[in-house]
């Protein structure tokens with residue numbers, strides 16, 4: 001049996017008439033950049049998340065980059081994006097080492113320096129106690145740190161209560177990298193016993209700004225690149241809006257130097273259709289995850305994903321830990337049996353060659369390093385059939401039974 005890690009063709013087939021009509025509508029409208037489709041999609045995402053502003057941009061990477069720029073971080077820390085004269089120390093931004101490269105790339109690309117923090121071994125997300133340690137051990141470093149970017153990896157939010165309390169204490173901005181977590185919720189810490197659970201706060205709405213990616217493989221994926229910034233802050237929203245169109249306002253007059261980073265009308269129209277299905281798809285992913293949990297929890301040699309009680313998990317990835325150095329052998333076994341798996345991510349960012357000059361070495365962030373040796377993401381998408389899932393489960397069991405015999 002051939003089982004892909006994910007299958008975008010099945011999803012398209014299930015909504016083809018709606019998508020085709022939406023594309024046709026844009027083609028006939030003659031409006032291809034921003035315009036009414038993008039505006040409507042921005043409003044719908046804002047509503048979905050329960051946030052004041054949503055600004056469509058060209059990618060998740062640009063959403064992060066423009067958020068940092070809107071906060072005035074980088075390039076000598078001038079909001080205009082022009083380096084001031086004189087020797088201005090580069091701003092620093094705390095990010096987890098165990099994440100997709102873009103989180104670090106944008107920090108560098110705005111002219112700031114990433115400070116890598118370790119992760120919580122259970123959630124794979126930024127460890128607040130490690131962030132606090134960075135801020136308390138070195139006074140000079142502390143004064144340069146301007147932002148924290150928690151990443152909600154695999155679809156489960158980071159410990160935002162702790163992170164926000166640290167950020168307030170040290171007066172640091174927070175940009176949520178919610179590229180993998182659109183729709184994930186952070187539930188109120190104390191739920192009164194006589195109350196049914198009130199809805200939590202959505203990923204991206206807790207920090208100063210939140211960022212989404214519509215890369216095709218994300219839970220809400222376009223048919224090309226796309227991204228979005230959300231915020232409740234009027235001023236930051238206005239700055240992101242201006243910065244995504246070369247910094248011009250009014251047109252052809254520039255107070256700031258921006259970039260060209262706009263969401264296409266075609267992608268917005270496609271995403272508007274898909275947004276109406278997102279809750280159902282999330283439920284389907286959660287059902288797949290619960291079944292994996294149930295069928296795999298007793299397998300010696302792996303750990304199924306941890307789910308924090310005060311957060312919902314939208315399972316962008318279903319990522320297990322494979323213990324005792326067996327990860328690569330299990331991956332190979334899956335490959336031979338026609339099952340697609342992936343390693344997100346095989347090398348933590350503090351050990352990437354491009355950041356060599358920052359002076360990190362092996363052993364500096366042990367939890368991230370261990371995760372990169374143990375993680376394996378299994379086939380996960382809403383349309384995954386039960387027989388297919390059973391085959392994956394059966395192959396894991398077969399692998400470990402062979403190991404012990």
Ligand SMILES: *Cc1c(COP(=O)(O)O)cnc(C)c1O
Pocket residue numbers: 059060061062099100102103151177179180212213214215225226227
């Ligand atoms: C996908 C992703 C991004 C970047 O999004 P693009 O749309 O591909 O630019 C950033 N951070 C994380 C954690 C991601 O998964």
